[in-house]
Amino acid sequence: MTAWLERQIPKMVLAPSFVAVLIFVYGFIGWTAWVSLTRSRLLPKYDLHGFIQYKRLLASPRWDTAMDNLFVFGALFIGISMLLGLLLAILLDQKIRVEGVLRTIYLYPMALSMIVTGTAWKWIMNPGLGLEAMVRSWGFESFSFAWVIDPKMAIYAVVIAGVWQASGFVMALFLAGLRSVDGEIIKAAQVDGIPGWRIYSAIILPSMAPIFLSAFIVLAHLAIKSFDLVIALTGGGPGYATDLPATYMYAMAFSRGDIGQAASSAMVMMAVVFAIVVPYLYSELRAKHD
Amino acid sequence: MRNSVFAATSTLALLAAVSVSAGPQAEVLHWWTSGGEAKSVAVLQEEFAANGGTWTDMPVAGGGGDAAMTALRARVLSGNAPAAVQLKGPAIQEWFDEGVLADISSVAEAEGWDKVLPASIAAHMKCEGSWCAAPVNVHRVDWLWANAEILSANDIEMPTSWAEFNAAADKLQAAGVIPLAHGGQAWQDATVFEVVALGILGVEGFHKAFVELDPATLTSDKMHAVFDQMRKMRGYVDSNFPGRDWNLATSMVMNGEAAFQIMGDWAKGEFLAAGKVPGEDFLCASAPGNGFLYNVDSFAMFDVDGAEKQDGQALLAKLIVGQNFQKVFNLNKGSIPARVDVNMAEFDSCAHLSAAEMTSSSKEGSLLPSYAHGMALRGAQSGAITDVVTAHFNSDMSSDEAVTMLENAVRNSL
Numbered sequence: 001m002t003a004w005l006e007r008q009i010p011k012m013v014l015a016p017s018f019v020a021v022l023i024f025v026y027g028f029i030g031w032t033a034w035v036s037l038t039r040s041r042l043l044p045k046y047d048l049h050g051f052i053q054y055k056r057l058l059a060s061p062r063w064d065t066a067m068d069n070l071f072v073f074g075a076l077f078i079g080i081s082m083l084l085g086l087l088l089a090i091l092l093d094q095k096i097r098v099e100g101v102l103r104t105i106y107l108y109p110m111a112l113s114m115i116v117t118g119t120a121w122k123w124i125m126n127p128g129l130g131l132e133a134m135v136r137s138w139g140f141e142s143f144s145f146a147w148v149i150d151p152k153m154a155i156y157a158v159v160i161a162g163v164w165q166a167s168g169f170v171m172a173l174f175l176a177g178l179r180s181v182d183g184e185i186i187k188a189a190q191v192d193g194i195p196g197w198r199i200y201s202a203i204i205l206p207s208m209a210p211i212f213l214s215a216f217i218v219l220a221h222l223a224i225k226s227f228d229l230v231i232a233l234t235g236g237g238p239g240y241a242t243d244l245p246a247t248y249m250y251a252m253a254f255s256r257g258d259i260g261q262a263a264s265s266a267m268v269m270m271a272v273v274f275a276i277v278v279p280y281l282y283s284e285l286r287a288k289h290d
Numbered sequence: 291m292r293n294s295v296f297a298a299t300s301t302l303a304l305l306a307a308v309s310v311s312a313g314p315q316a317e318v319l320h321w322w323t324s325g326g327e328a329k330s331v332a333v334l335q336e337e338f339a340a341n342g343g344t345w346t347d348m349p350v351a352g353g354g355g356d357a358a359m360t361a362l363r364a365r366v367l368s369g370n371a372p373a374a375v376q377l378k379g380p381a382i383q384e385w386f387d388e389g390v391l392a393d394i395s396s397v398a399e400a401e402g403w404d405k406v407l408p409a410s411i412a413a414h415m416k417c418e419g420s421w422c423a424a425p426v427n428v429h430r431v432d433w434l435w436a437n438a439e440i441l442s443a444n445d446i447e448m449p450t451s452w453a454e455f456n457a458a459a460d461k462l463q464a465a466g467v468i469p470l471a472h473g474g475q476a477w478q479d480a481t482v483f484e485v486v487a488l489g490i491l492g493v494e495g496f497h498k499a500f501v502e503l504d505p506a507t508l509t510s511d512k513m514h515a516v517f518d519q520m521r522k523m524r525g526y527v528d529s530n531f532p533g534r535d536w537n538l539a540t541s542m543v544m545n546g547e548a549a550f551q552i553m554g555d556w557a558k559g560e561f562l563a564a565g566k567v568p569g570e571d572f573l574c575a576s577a578p579g580n581g582f583l584y585n586v587d588s589f590a591m592f593d594v595d596g597a598e599k600q601d602g603q604a605l606l607a608k609l610i611v612g613q614n615f616q617k618v619f620n621l622n623k624g625s626i627p628a629r630v631d632v633n634m635a636e637f638d639s640c641a642h643l644s645a646a647e648m649t650s651s652s653k654e655g656s657l658l659p660s661y662a663h664g665m666a667l668r669g670a671q672s673g674a675i676t677d678v679v680t681a682h683f684n685s686d687m688s689s690d691e692a693v694t695m696l697e698n699a700v701r702n703s704l
C-alpha cells in the first residue's frame with residue numbers, strides 16, 4: 001500500500017496543475033483558434049465562416065504596420081540589447097573595484113515596470129519637455145531630437161527605451177556566463193601569449209553559446225509580447241505608427257468590439273512565437289537524448 | 291448552543307429576505323468617475339434613492355469605457371447583466387442584436403418621450419421599434435473655440451467658412467501664434483476630420499459618407515478636398531502635438547498660446563472651471579458649415595430578472611429623462627438636455643446657442659450623428675476610418691492615397 005502510494009503521489013500532486021494548464025492554456029488556445037474562424041463582433045459566436053478574419057487581417061494596412069514594427073523593434077531590441085549587454089559584461093569582468101555597485105546600477109532598470117520606463121522616456125524624449133528643450137536652453141538652438149513625434153522614427157524611440165530596460169539584465173546573464181568559463185583554460189591561453197581579444201573571441205564567447213540562446217529567447221518573447229512599453233511611451237502613435245501586434249489585438253478586442261479580428265491576430269502572434277520557440281525546444285530536447 | 295445558532299441564521303435569513311423586497315433596485319454600470327462627471331451621476335443616485343430605490347453603483351474607470359465594456363461582456367456572458375449600462379449610438383443596437391436588451395416602451399410611452407426628444411436622437415434609443423435606452427444629454431461636437439483676446443488683437447472675426455478659417459490661421463501664424471490647438475490622439479484627429487468633413491461635404495454628403503458608407507461619396511472629389519483641408523490643418527498645429535490630451539490643448543487656447551480649438555462642448559467645462567467667461571475670455575461658435583453633430587450619452591437597459599429589478603429599471607428610465615435630472619446633470623457636465631422642453635435659464639450662452647441650433651437643425655433634418663464619437667457607425671467601421679484619418683494626418687500621405695485607403699479600409703471592415 002505505502003509503496004503504491006509512493007509511486008502515485010507525484011502523479012496526484014501534479015494532476016491539478018496539469019489539468020489547469022490543459023484547460024487554461026491549451027483549451028483557450030483552441031477556443032481562440034475557433035473564434036478566429038467566426039464572424040464574432042461584440043460577443044463570441046461559434047458558427048464557422050472560414051478564413052474571413054485572416055483575410056481581413058492581411059488586407060489591413062494597420063496590421064502591416066504592426067508586423068513591420070514587430071520585426072524592426074524585435075531585431076533592433078534583441079540585437080542592441082545583446083551587444084550592449086555583452087560589452088558591459090566584458091568590461092565589468094575586468095576585475096574592477098566597485099563591480100558590485102556598478103552591476104546593481106545596470107541591473108536596476110529591469111526592476112522597473114515597462115509602464116514606468118515608457119512614461120519616463122516619453123518625457124525625456126518629448127521635444128517640448130525633455131532632452132531637446134534642455135539642450136536648446138543651453139544655447140544649441142539647432143539641436144533636434146524629436147523621434148517620438150515623427151511617425152517614421154517613433155518605433156526607434158521605442159527601441160531606445162526597450163534597450164535601456166533590458167540590456168542590464170542581458171549583462172547579468174552574460175556576466176554569469178563569463179564567470180562559468182573554466183579559469184584554467186584562460187590561464188593556459190595567457191601563458192601561450194594569446195592577446196586578450198583573441199581569448200574572448202576564440203575561447204570564452206564560443207563556450208557561452210547556451211547563454212546566447214537563453215538571452216535570445218528571453219528577449220524575443222519580451223519583444224513579441226511588448227505592449228505596456230508602447231502604450232506608455234507613444235500610445236501606438238503618432239497615428240498608428242508604433243502599433244505592435246499586441247496593441248493591435250487589444251484595440252480590436254476591447255475598443256472596437258471586433259473579437260474575431262482580435263482572435264485571428266492573436267493566432268498569428270502565437271505562430272510567430274512558435275516559429276522562434278519550437279526550434280529552441282527541439283534543439284534542447286535533442287541535446288537531452290544524445 | 292445549536293438552537294441559538296439556528297435562531298441567528300434564521301434571523302439573518304429573514305433580514306436578507308426583508309432587504310430583498312425593499313422596493314425598486316437597479317445596478318448601474320458607468321465610467322463617469324472623474325470630477326464633474328462623478329458629481330453628475332451622484333445627482334441621479336440621490337434622486338433614485340429619494341424615490342425609494344436602492345442603487346448599486348458599478349463604476350468601472352479606465353480606457354474611455356474599454357474597461358467597462360470588458361466588465362459588461364463578462365457580466366452578460368455569465369447571465370447576470372446590470373440593469374442599466376452607459377452605452378451610446380449603434381453600440382446599443384449591437385447589444386440588442388445579441389438579444390440581451392430589455393423593452394422599456396411602457397415607461398417611454400407613459401412619459402411621452404416621443405414628444406420631447408428630437409426624432410433622430412430618439413431613433414438611437416429604439417431597437418426595432420421598441421424603446422431600449424434612455425438618453426442623458428447631448429454633446430455637440432462641431433464647435434470652434436477661440437481665445438477672444440488673440441482674435442481681437444489680430445483683428446479676426448470668428449470664421450464662417452473654411453476659406454475664412456485658413457485666411458485667419460495664416461494671419462495668426464505670421465503673427466507668431468499657433469493657429470490651432472490640437473492633441474495628436476486618434477480620436478482627436480477624427481474629431482477634427484469629421485468637423486471639416488461636415489463643412490465640406492455638407493449635411494447630405496456627411497450622412498452618405500459616414501452613416502451609409504456610400505462608396506461613391508467616400509471616393510468623391512469632395513472627400514479629396516476634405517483630406518486637402520486636413521493637410522492644411524496639420525500645418526496649423528504646433529510640432530509638439532502628438533499624444534497631447536485634449537484638455538491640455540484647451541488650456542493652450544485659454545493661456546493665449548493658441549487661437550482656436552475644434553472640440554466637443556466638454557471643452558467648455560475646462561474654460562468654465564478656469565473661471566473664464568464665454569463671450570468675454572473665450573468665444574464659442576459652430577464650426578464652419580451647416581449642421582449639428584451630436585454625441586448623445588445614454589443608458590441602455592439590459593434584461594433583468596425579478597420584479598424589484600424591473601421596477602428599479604423602469605424608475606431609473608423615468609428619472610433619467612425627467613426634467614430635473616436632465617437640467618442638473620447637464621449643468622454639471624457642460625452638455626445640453628436631450629429633451630427640448632427643459633428650462634434653459636440657468637445655462638450659459640454657449641449652451642443656449644447649442645440648444646437653439648439643435649432644435650432648428652432637427653427641423654431642417656441636419657441633426658447628424660458624430661462618427662468620431664461612436665454615434666454613426668459600429669466600432670469596427672468607425673475604427674477603420676479613424677485609422678486612415680490618423681495615418682494621413684500624421685504622415686505626408688497624399689489625399690489620393692488617403693481616399694484609396696479609406697475605400698479599402700471601409701470595405702475591409704464590413
